[in-house]
Amino acid sequence: MALFLLGCLLFNYPLLSLFAGQGEIFGVPLLYAYVFTVWALLIGLMALVVERRSD
Amino acid sequence: MLTGATIVLASFAYVGLLFAIAYYGDKRADAGRSIIANPYIYALSLAVYCTSWTFYGSVGRAATSGIGFLPIYLGPTLMAALWWYVMLKIIRISKANRITSIADFIASRYGKSQILGGLVTIILVIGIVPYIALQLKAISTSFSIILKYPEVVMPDKAGAPLFLGDNTFYIAMLLAAFTILFGTRHLDATERHEGLVAAVAFESLVKLLAFIAVGLFVTFVMYNGFGDIFNRAAEVPQLNALLMLGGASGSYTTWASLTFLSMLAIMFLPRQFQVAVVENVDERHLNKAIWLFPLYLFAINIFVLPIALGGLMHFQGGGVDADTFVLTLPMAQQQPMLALFVFIGGLSAATGMVIVETIALSTMVCNDLVMPVLLRMKWLRLTERPDLSGLLLGIRRGAIVVILVLGYLYFYLAGEAYALVSIGLISFSAVAQFAPAIIGGIFWKGGTRTGAIWGLAAGFLVWLYTLLLPSFAKSGWLPITFLSQGIFGIDLLKPQQLFGLYGLDDTTHCLFWSMLANIGCYIGISLLQRPNAAEHSQATLFVDVLKQSSATAGSRFWRGSASIDDLLALLGRFLGPERARDAFAVYARSRGEKPNQAPAADADLVHYAESLLAGTIGSASARAMIASVVDEEPLGIDEVMNIIDEASQALAYSRQLEQKSRELEAATNELRGANQRLQELDRLKDDFISTVTHELRTPLTSIRAFSEILNDNPQLDTGQRAKFLGIIIKESERLTRLINQVLDLAKIESGNAEWHSSEIDMREVLEDSVTAVSQLFKDRNITLEIKAPPELPLIVADRDRLMQVMLNLLSNAAKFCERPDGRVNITLMRQDDTLRVDVTDNGIGISPSDQKIIFDKFRQVGDTLTQKPRGSGLGLAISREIISHFGGRLWVTSTLGEGSTFSFTLPIKASSKFEVSGLKLDQKFGT
Incomplete structure (x- = not known):
């Protein structure tokens, strides 16, 4: 549940807007990098929570 | 070289492989060794979410709105985080009640209402058939493109012959055959299709690998990695805009509303419900799927933007539809095998969706639309037929063919029309209408049937008016003035600026108004009335499903009587007599009884029969059929309230406990009293004996004393002697009297006295x-x-x-x-x-x-x-x-x-x- 709220927060205005402009990291546009990083992070956290709970 | 024959052969080989996998899956399932009973297959089957709309369309969308394609996949990721609460509950409910479709779920929740089931089915058919058409279009388009290899030519927009002259028609019919073969093999109470799921999971794997293959090719072979693509794109002004939000990629509102929409779609699309809920083997598989499925989405999307940018740069000057970049880029690079692989990938994306969606729709059409109507037609005398299982299978198979033919016709008629291209989001918006009734239904006991019906109907009408009809207008099937001036020329009723609301995109606009109407009606009407007994009992079953054990669920809300023979005959009509007898035998064995032992069915058996029947003909029809053979005494609302109110039950239970402990205490006190009396009696007896001996000893002592005096003193004078003898006699008399009295008393007390x-x-x-x-x-x-x-x-x-x-x-x-x-x-x-x-x-x-x-x-x-x-x-x-x-x-x-x-x-x-x-x-x- 907390992850859901975190995800909603990270994937929406206004946090999203911070990364919506110009700029790049390692040659990858900032927005693209941000969204995919957060996405990967979220999946990792969900895996962690779920696998730990099922133990 | 890639010839038409090769392509067709490869396609058929692929479809043949699917048949083989499905056949193998079914065989294994029959043998009891399921190949789909693991979380990885489950997660892969969930990926049926990614259709050709994802496979080809994402790139197309990315080419026009940049990162704006992502909410469709971020929504499901967010939703997955909630699955632990929501999906688990839906799966539990569905398993406990043998629910086999989303229409069944909603109908069952609101008192097994046939009207609701029918309404849901109609909404879905209208909302989903165009979506199926879109898949057929994708297959057809990709086929005509790859056929022209090595040239990259967009297919002709018109002039294809109808039906027999058209490849797409054959594809549709092949899919129908596949679906019928593995989707309606037999009637089963659980409506699970293991072979089909295995095939779908395999297709998910194929489309993922194909897409990643193209992604790697474009990114690392055509260009030098991500950085290279983005750097080159940044030099082109139009492309640069795609990399930022707020411009071409759409506003934050759109972003948020698409995320929300796809969150609902991942739950309530019929195909998602089918694979996630109905085909679920073990609810523990959900655990892994919660992160595996988002991971799949992540993997299939990571190359979307590079491919889109690569395509836009490669095919500068237009002429190539961005929707086809996935296929056309390898073609343009003279990569026949890769192109073929991509074509197969696209084929799997489309066929997977069509197969599962058609199965789900046909089940609903049969159970919630056709059967209720047929059963109501008294003149058909269906209820008297000995075996209806053949008819049921026939209806399902017919429904599959009809749905696919409808999809094909829609594809043929709509062609390139806007109504087809934008159908993805339109479908999403349609299924989003189920959210209030379902989410409300599993968390809120107060939702009523009327509220759900009105909410659904209102949401559906608004959706129809603000999204579907405008898409028809944009396709030229309705006068365009409908959009620009509103219906009857009333400005306020302009479909896409309803009541003057503007500034939102079409989807968001529709989502806002339809949800407002839907949720408003649902909650408002529900609050205005009290649920009746059936609704209340179903509401409790659904909302409290995690608190109940599945064995007792349902049966306690029923009382009445039915004969086993009647039930058996009824079940036999729908399942086939053989299967019905088997099912009853299994049930009897599970309860440790001999089959056909008792002539009358108890509530549990009736419930069992109803759930078996529900799996086959839907809960609403099952309810009606069971009611026809069962002498049912409907429970009054008050009784149901009493039975199901958990609190009062617990209270009553604790009262009973109190009562019991009070009785126990009383019994203990009685025992203690009895024990005390016994001890007292024991003490009295001891006293009595000691007193008696004491009393006996007194005269004895004096008799003995005077006798000894007389014996020891023979010289005593006569006077003394006479006196002592007198005492001895008197004491002897007293002794005699005493003994007599003791005996007397003993006799009287023991009741032996004369x-x-x-x-x-x-x-x-x-x-x-x-x-x-x-x-x-x-x-x-x-x-x-x-x-x-x-x-x-x-x-x-x-x-x-x-x-x-x-x-x-x-x-x-x-x-x-x-x-x-x-x-x-x-x-x-x-x-x-x-x-x-x-x-x-x-x-x-x-x-x-x-x-x-x-x-x-x-x-x-x-x-x-x-x-x-x-x-x-x-x-x-x-x-x-x-x-x-x-x-x-x-x-x-x-x-x-x-x-x-x-x-x-x-x-x-x-x-x-x-x-x-x-x-x-x-x-x-x-x-």
């Missing part, structure tokens, strides 16, 4: 007793008088025993009345139905504490240790036993120093005891 009852005159008894003791009284100078009325009724009693009582009372009186003016009065009188005798003396009297104990055995007034006992201490005890034997009472009233009155009563009327005595008397006299 009673010789006869009709006696009490006055005579009194006079005789006075005569007997007159010498004793004279010796002690005590006056003795009798007062008695002349006429008194006779009583039935033992004369000798009454004499015994009187002599005891009189001798006691004499003993304690040794004074100059001592006098004893005997009064006889009638008191109600009794005769009463008072023996009054003016002796020393008895203290109140002594009055209580003088009737006890061996109790004597005064100190028995220092004074010589003046009696055995048994006389009064025996007297009281005698009087009470004849139904009377013996008591004493006394004042210390003024004298005592011993009184007893004897009943005049014969009681049962007298009759027994009288009987003895008669026998005695008769012989």
Whole structure:
């Protein structure tokens, strides 16, 4: 549940807007990098929570 | 080279492989060794979410709106985080109630309503058939493109022949064949299709690998990694805009509303419901799927933007539809095998979706639309047919073919029209209408059937008006003035600026208004009414599913009676007689009974039959069919409330516990009391024995002492000798009397005493007793008088025993009345139905504490240790036993120093005891 709220927060205005402009990291546009990083992070956290709970 | 024959061959080989996998999956399932019973296959099958709309369309969308394609996949990721709460609950509910489709779910939740089931099905058919058409279009388009290899030419927009002349038609029919073969192999209560799921999971794997292959090729072969692509794109101004939000990629509102929409779609699209809920083997698989499925989405999307940018840069100047970049880029790079692989990938994306969606739709059409209507048509006499399972399968197969033909026709007619291209989001918006009824239904008990119907209908109409009809208008099927001027030229009713709301994109606009209408009606109407008994019981089953054990769920809300034969016959009609008998045998075995043992079905069996039937024809129809063979007493709302209200149940239970513990306490107290009485009796017995021995020893001691004196002193004078002998005789007499009395008392108490009852005159008894003791009284100078009325009724009693009582009372009186003016009065009188005798003396009297104990055995007034006992201490005890034997009472009233009155009563009327005595008397006299 907390992850859901975190995800909603990270994937929406206004946090999203911070990364919506110009700029790049390692040659990858900032927005693209941000969204995919957060996405990967979220999946990792969900895996962690779920696998730990099922133990 | 890539020839048409190769392509067709490859396609058929691929479809053949699918057949093989599905066949193998079914075989394994029949053998009980499921190949899909693991979380990885489950997660892969969930990826049926990614259709050709993802496979080809994402790139197209990314080419026009940049990162704007992502919310469609971010929504499901977010939703997955909530699956633990929401999906788990839906799966539990569906398994407990044998729910086989989303229409069934909603209908079942709201009191097994056939209307709701039908409504949901209609919405889905309207919303989903165009979506199926889109898949067919993708297959058709990609096929015509790859056929032209190595040229990259967009297919002709028109002129394809209808039906037999069109490849797409064959594809549609092939898919129908596949679906029928593996989707409607037999009727099953769970409606699970293992082979099909295995094939779908395989397809998910293929499309993922194909897409990643293209991604890697474009990114690392055509360009030098991500950085290279983005750097080059950044140099082109139009492309640069795609990399930022707020411009071409759409506003934050759109972003948020698309995320929300896809969150709902991942739950409520029929194909998602089918694979996630209906085909779920084990709810624990959900755990892994919660992160594996988002990971799949992540993987299939990571190359979307690079491919889009690569395509835009490669095909500068247009001419190539961005939707086809995935296929056309490898073609343009002369990569025939990769292009073929991509084509197969696209084919799997489309076919997977079509197959699962068609299965789900056909189940709904059959169970919630056709069967209820057919069953209602009395003239068809369907309910009397012995076996309907064939008919059911026929309807499903027919529905599959009809749905695919409809999809094909829509594809053929709509072609490139806007209505087809944008159908993805339109479909999403349609299924989003189920969210209030379902989410509300599993978390809120107050939702009612009417509320759900109105909410759904309102949301659906708004969706129709603000999204579907405008898409028709944009396709030119409706006058475009419908959009620009509103219906009937009313500005406020402009479909995409309803009531003047503008500034939102079409989807967001529709989502806002339809959800407003939907949720408003659902909650508003639900709040206005009370759910009826059926709704309330279903609501509790759904909302509290995690608290209930599946075994008891459902059956407790039912009471009534049905015969097993009727149930069996009913089930046989829909499942086939053989399967029905098997199912009942399995049920009986699971309960440890022999099959067909009892003629009447209990509530559990009826519930079991209903759930079996629900799996086949839907819960609403099952309810109606079961009701037709069961004499049901519907539960009143109050009763249901009582039964299901968990709180009151718990309360009642704890009350019962309290009651039980109170009873237990009472029993314990009784036991304790009994134990105390036993101990008291034991103590009394010990006392009695020790007293008896003591009493016996006293006379014995004196007899022995005087005997020894006489023996040791032969020279004693005659006077002394006579005196001592006198004492010995007296003490012997006393000993004899004592032993007699002990025996007497023992006899009376044990009920072994002999009673010789006869009709006696009490006055005579009194006079005789006075005569007997007159010498004793004279010796002690005590006056003795009798007062008695002349006429008194006779009583039935033992004369000798009454004499015994009187002599005891009189001798006691004499003993304690040794004074100059001592006098004893005997009064006889009638008191109600009794005769009463008072023996009054003016002796020393008895203290109140002594009055209580003088009737006890061996109790004597005064100190028995220092004074010589003046009696055995048994006389009064025996007297009281005698009087009470004849139904009377013996008591004493006394004042210390003024004298005592011993009184007893004897009943005049014969009681049962007298009759027994009288009987003895008669026998005695008769012989």
